[in-house]
Amino acid sequence: MIAASDLAPSYDLVVIGGGPAGLAAASLAARAGVSTVLFDENPGIGGQIYRAITTTPVADRAVLGEDYWAGTELAADAKASGASIVNGATVWSLDPQRMVGASIAGKVRMIEAKRVIIATGSQERPFPIPGWTLPGVMTAGGAQTALKAQGLVPSGRTVMAGSGPLLWLLAAQTLRAGGRVDAILDTTPWRNWLQALVHLPDFALSPYFTKGLALLREVKAKVPVHRVDRVEAVGKEKLSEVVFASGGREQRLPADLLLLHQGVVPNVNLANAAGVAHLWNDRQLCFVPVLDADFGSSVPGIAVAGDGAGIAGGTAAAERGRVAAIAAVRALRPEATLPDTQAIRQKLQREEMGRAFLDWLNRPAESFRQPEGETLACRCEEVTAKQVRDMARIGCEGPNQMKAFLRCGMGPCQGRLCGLTVTELIAAERKMTPAEVGYYRLRPPVKPITLAELASLPISEAERKAVER
Amino acid sequence: MFKRLADAGTAVAITVDGKPVAARAGDTVAAALLAAGIDHCRTTPVTGAPRAPYCLMGVCFECLVTVDGVGSRQGCLIPVREGMKVETQLGKREAGR
Ligand SMILES: Cc1cc2nc3c(=O)[nH]c(=O)nc-3n(C[C@H](O)[C@@H](O)[C@H](O)COP(=O)(O)OP(=O)(O)OC[C@H]3O[C@@H](n4cnc5c(N)ncnc54)[C@H](O)[C@@H]3O)c2cc1C
Ligand code: FES
Numbered sequence: 001m002i003a004a005s006d007l008a009p010s011y012d013l014v015v016i017g018g019g020p021a022g023l024a025a026a027s028l029a030a031r032a033g034v035s036t037v038l039f040d041e042n043p044g045i046g047g048q049i050y051r052a053i054t055t056t057p058v059a060d061r062a063v064l065g066e067d068y069w070a071g072t073e074l075a076a077d078a079k080a081s082g083a084s085i086v087n088g089a090t091v092w093s094l095d096p097q098r099m100v101g102a103s104i105a106g107k108v109r110m111i112e113a114k115r116v117i118i119a120t121g122s123q124e125r126p127f128p129i130p131g132w133t134l135p136g137v138m139t140a141g142g143a144q145t146a147l148k149a150q151g152l153v154p155s156g157r158t159v160m161a162g163s164g165p166l167l168w169l170l171a172a173q174t175l176r177a178g179g180r181v182d183a184i185l186d187t188t189p190w191r192n193w194l195q196a197l198v199h200l201p202d203f204a205l206s207p208y209f210t211k212g213l214a215l216l217r218e219v220k221a222k223v224p225v226h227r228v229d230r231v232e233a234v235g236k237e238k239l240s241e242v243v244f245a246s247g248g249r250e251q252r253l254p255a256d257l258l259l260l261h262q263g264v265v266p267n268v269n270l271a272n273a274a275g276v277a278h279l280w281n282d283r284q285l286c287f288v289p290v291l292d293a294d295f296g297s298s299v300p301g302i303a304v305a306g307d308g309a310g311i312a313g314g315t316a317a318a319e320r321g322r323v324a325a326i327a328a329v330r331a332l333r334p335e336a337t338l339p340d341t342q343a344i345r346q347k348l349q350r351e352e353m354g355r356a357f358l359d360w361l362n363r364p365a366e367s368f369r370q371p372e373g374e375t376l377a378c379r380c381e382e383v384t385a386k387q388v389r390d391m392a393r394i395g396c397e398g399p400n401q402m403k404a405f406l407r408c409g410m411g412p413c414q415g416r417l418c419g420l421t422v423t424e425l426i427a428a429e430r431k432m433t434p435a436e437v438g439y440y441r442l443r444p445p446v447k448p449i450t451l452a453e454l455a456s457l458p459i460s461e462a463e464r465k466a467v468e469r
Numbered sequence: 470m471f472k473r474l475a476d477a478g479t480a481v482a483i484t485v486d487g488k489p490v491a492a493r494a495g496d497t498v499a500a501a502l503l504a505a506g507i508d509h510c511r512t513t514p515v516t517g518a519p520r521a522p523y524c525l526m527g528v529c530f531e532c533l534v535t536v537d538g539v540g541s542r543q544g545c546l547i548p549v550r551e552g553m554k555v556e557t558q559l560g561k562r563e564a565g566r
């Protein structure tokens with residue numbers, strides 16, 4: 001374990017995030033002789049796809065599948081690379097001068113970086129339905145994390161709802177592990193096929209095609225699947241039933257656990273706070289950083305790699321990390337020998353093939369992104385969709401103003417669970433595009449830190465400046 | 470809601486609101502609560518509604534609990550330790566208060 005006090009005051013390269021992108025980037029850079037530190041806030045490396053890859057209690061390899069175990073090599077490679085890998089390290093600030101604020105086991109350090117690669121990955125898209133804050137309602141990714149990291153499987157009456165490959169993967173993994181799945185509520189609108197179809201030939205050539213079909217077959221053989229256009233979680237103090245409807249016909253299922261998922265979106269908080277420019281991506285319905293061919297952002301010396309650069313999947317994330325690392329090494333140590341960039345770019349292109357099909361096919365329906373009435377848009381401050389819509393109608397023009405009026409986005413999650421919803425609601429009410437509406441402007445700390453943690457900072461003038469803004 | 474796949478892993482004894490809970494090495498605080506069938510970990514400051522861990526990956530802040538006297542820690546990011554005292558929270562949410 002590396003402690004805060006073991007860290008140097010500056011590094012050539014700071015990598016933030018230890019998923020495939022961060023691990024591949026740190027490994028490549030360290031092997032090229034660049035002093036590299038990687039911070040990840042989780043107790044272990046692996047990121048989301050390879051969560052707990054070095055510690056998982058799930059011994060039967062068939063449960064999580066070979067795509068999971070592919071992470072073993074990446075993790076071992078990064079560990080042996082000479083990069084300093086620090087887990088349990090939350091990066092709460094990053095400024096355009098590349099001063100990195102990290103909190104490690106209650107101690108804070110400010111670290112200077114010549115180059116930064118943000119590899120903070122993705123999070124699940126907000127899924128604001130009635131009752132989504134009830135205990136017993138979780139994200140599918142959350143359940144998957146509990147399976148990978150702790151060997152926990154759903155055992156009560158379990159319903160999964162939403163769309164996208166991850167939902168089906170979790171269902172398959174749960175069944176293989178002997179867990180329970182009572183029903184899957186598929187929220188994918190049929191009309192998505194209209195836009196997806198032209199991209200089918202590309203997808204058919206991508207590695208995800210056969211895997212995806214096999215997964216669907218495996219799950220559908222064992223679990224009833226309903227196409228639905230409405231889902232509600234119902235219960236008093238916790239979930240007791242799931243109400244769903246398709247074409248007006250309502251059905252109810254008693255349930256202990258409802259797992260929601262409608263795709264993943266880039267985790268933009270840190271890049272946004274560092275001043276990295278973002279643009280609305282209409283196909284993926286989210287904001288993505290503006291990047292050059294080497295994943296360099298609008299802020300000099302800061303790159304964004306992996307799914308944080310726009311969703312492309314775990315294997316693409318690793319290749320993106322390598323491309324970003326090569327650019328960093330070239331700038332820092334031009335004499336270093338580097339792997340063949342062309343080959344890496346070709347692999348990346350192959351990995352990204354078929355993404356258009358997946359994006360269009362799984363594009364969540366408007367009704368699941370733009371809630372109405374009393375459904376909570378902001379979970380932290382308990383702000384309803386109606387409040388946000390009303391405020392937009394009487395003149396509130398953007399998310400930052402909305403924050404001031406309703407406090408949405410001002411709770412501890414700092415907009416992670418409401419940002420996209422608020423942007424889309426304002427756009428819908430004001431007949432604007434999400435691109436015109438924009439996103440919350442975020443400031444460090446992007447994760448709450450305590451006064452005691454701040455007080456642990458060894459204070460020099462430069463460090464004082466970085467914190468006091 | 471959840472069951473443990475294998476009984477592998479060393480037992481780690483923690484308390485939740487003073488009651489003993491059998492966690493395992495490799496558990497985060499939030500996972501230990503879920504495995505123990507504890508159905509909520511806090512109530513909200515605005516309406517007092519019960520909340521439970523939602524994302525288990527550090528983004529939603531629903532898993533806030535008091536750990537060894539420090540309030541509003543993200544339970545899903547903190548590994549359990551022998552003797553750890555976890556308390557569920559009423560309404561609080563400011564970090565470290
Ligand atoms: C819950 C979830 C489960 C997923 N499961 C799968 C799966 O099983 N199979 C699959 O193909 N794809 C999965 N994905 C999709 C995922 O995005 C992968 O494509 C892949 O993990 C992306 O790799 P990455 O390196 O870009 O980021 P990630 O793997 O997401 O890694 C990012 C890392 O950054 C860390 N981090 C974030 N913010 C900070 C901060 N401020 N300070 C310090 N560290 C930070 C996180 O702890 C995380 O470990 C999942 C996504 C999610 C959200
Ligand atoms: S459960 Fe979401 S932050 Fe811990």
